[in-house]
Amino acid sequence: MNMWDLLLLSLFTGLCFKGVLLLYFKIICRSRIRLWLPLPGIGNSKYDSCNKMNLPPGSLGLPILGETFQFFAPNDSFDVPPFVKERKLRYGPIFKTSLVGRPVVVSTDPDVNQLVFQQEGRLFQSWYPDTFTKVFGEQNVGSIHGNLYKYLRNMVLTLVGSENLKEKLLPEVELNFLTQTRDWHDRVVDIKEATASIIFDLTAKKLISYTYDPQKEAPGTCLRNNFQAFIQGLISFPLNIPGTAYNKCLKGRARAMAMLNKMLEERRGEKPHRKYGDFFDYVVAELDKEGSPLTKEMALDLMFVLLFASFETTSLALTLAIKFLTDHPAALQQLTEEQEAIIANREDKNSNLTWKEYKSMTFTSNVINETLRLANIVPGIFRKAKTDVHIKGYTIPAGWAVVVCPTSLHLDPIVYPDPLSFNPWRWQNMDSNAIAKYFIPFGGGMRFCVGTDFTRMQMAVFLRCLVTKYKWKAVKGGEIRRTPGLSFPNGYHIHLQSKQRAATA
Numbered sequence: 001m002n003m004w005d006l007l008l009l010s011l012f013t014g015l016c017f018k019g020v021l022l023l024y025f026k027i028i029c030r031s032r033i034r035l036w037l038p039l040p041g042i043g044n045s046k047y048d049s050c051n052k053m054n055l056p057p058g059s060l061g062l063p064i065l066g067e068t069f070q071f072f073a074p075n076d077s078f079d080v081p082p083f084v085k086e087r088k089l090r091y092g093p094i095f096k097t098s099l100v101g102r103p104v105v106v107s108t109d110p111d112v113n114q115l116v117f118q119q120e121g122r123l124f125q126s127w128y129p130d131t132f133t134k135v136f137g138e139q140n141v142g143s144i145h146g147n148l149y150k151y152l153r154n155m156v157l158t159l160v161g162s163e164n165l166k167e168k169l170l171p172e173v174e175l176n177f178l179t180q181t182r183d184w185h186d187r188v189v190d191i192k193e194a195t196a197s198i199i200f201d202l203t204a205k206k207l208i209s210y211t212y213d214p215q216k217e218a219p220g221t222c223l224r225n226n227f228q229a230f231i232q233g234l235i236s237f238p239l240n241i242p243g244t245a246y247n248k249c250l251k252g253r254a255r256a257m258a259m260l261n262k263m264l265e266e267r268r269g270e271k272p273h274r275k276y277g278d279f280f281d282y283v284v285a286e287l288d289k290e291g292s293p294l295t296k297e298m299a300l301d302l303m304f305v306l307l308f309a310s311f312e313t314t315s316l317a318l319t320l321a322i323k324f325l326t327d328h329p330a331a332l333q334q335l336t337e338e339q340e341a342i343i344a345n346r347e348d349k350n351s352n353l354t355w356k357e358y359k360s361m362t363f364t365s366n367v368i369n370e371t372l373r374l375a376n377i378v379p380g381i382f383r384k385a386k387t388d389v390h391i392k393g394y395t396i397p398a399g400w401a402v403v404v405c406p407t408s409l410h411l412d413p414i415v416y417p418d419p420l421s422f423n424p425w426r427w428q429n430m431d432s433n434a435i436a437k438y439f440i441p442f443g444g445g446m447r448f449c450v451g452t453d454f455t456r457m458q459m460a461v462f463l464r465c466l467v468t469k470y471k472w473k474a475v476k477g478g479e480i481r482r483t484p485g486l487s488f489p490n491g492y493h494i495h496l497q498s499k500q501r502a503a504t505a
Helices: 003-017 020-029 047-052 082-091 110-118 130-136 146-160 162-181 191-208 223-234 245-269 279-288 296-327 329-344 355-359 362-375 406-410 424-429 432-438 452-469 499-504
Strands: 094-099 102-107 124-126 187-190 381-385 389-391 394-396 401-404 470-477 492-498
Touching: 082 094, 082 406, 102 110, 110 389, 110 401, 110 432, 146 162, 146 279, 146 296, 162 191, 162 355, 162 452, 187 191, 191 223, 191 279, 191 296, 191 492, 223 245, 223 296, 245 279, 245 296, 279 296, 296 329, 296 362, 296 452, 296 470, 296 492, 329 362, 329 452, 355 452, 362 424, 362 452, 406 432, 452 470, 452 499, 492 499
Parallel strands: 102 401
Antiparallel strands: 094 102, 124 381, 187 492, 381 401, 389 394, 470 492
């Protein structure tokens, strides 16, 4: 669930998949341009050298289009995407293809995947299309490499690192969930929308001390509404004229960035600087530090992406977890018993959740693992070869993109028998080496998602709040859609009943 790769897939789906037809037909209509245009790295001066290489098997598809439409074809299954499944059977675990004019090697091989992650910065580097920077900023952390990336990563760890999780975030997350869900009795709630709102509000508070005040802000100036417009436009046709979803996407980003910039300037203008206890305090201190590599543009792009990531990924995983538990009563019962046992073993039944109690949630952790294994929120992790890479008898030419496919690993029937079944008990005796190679929902290597522990903690605490306070039943929605990232087009609506009220009735 690495947020950068989710962003990339969203962008590819919206800006490339739907927009490439326009580019393609423009090229066809220009009589002076040959239809069979060369692909990067194979149709220019490197053509002969690439031809002599032992490239992975596969097809580059049509000129310009490649196999883009097949790769991004929507489906409604938890299974390995048809594009990958069919080509793996035909060509093997490593194959080549082409997406919107770029040659790509797709890997479903765990050894190749580990090499890609371990050789980050040496043989491979993170890669995003040029259009990515237009939407997410020239200085976004996903497009930064080397020591500067490590510097930004360490910045984020001051917010979501282990010490801050223990001392500050765990009690704040618990209080936030308990407060936001306390009036859910006898209500129908869309879990996807509700969890997205709760998590966004908490993240905005921790990052920039922002709380939406309907008395002071019009809906159009609400920070979350601007992010909502931005997200909806990400998967739209890239036509930037007034009224289009893409135009609203760009306007949503512009408004959100203007709000962040105003907040930052107000903070920097305070003399002396007032301490708010949020991430902006740290950002301001770094910007004012002599010789700091942090720029204002870099800081704003970082804040924007952190807010975006909080808006989508964790809420998707939580929605799927609630759906799985609803559909599997035995798993729901065991998770509930585990959480109720934690309360029963306390001297003070009303005390706050401790770090020791959180780390004791073995079955809850298994449920989270199994949810992430089947969710495959990010079905592809993108990198680019910095030099010719020789592995498994093949050569990946310099400049070619590489897509690591977690879904194929997560659904390997040898490692995960009956792989499409939700079975959290399978994790009780899972081999640690198998987990290292065949479980990569948060990516791997240097770019391993910095928010992993925070995400898992939020999921565990929300599940705890829900199962100890409520019973529920599904009302509507719950259907998934992959385009290719996971979504719930109709949400997931559940009707909740308070356990406490039911017991006293």
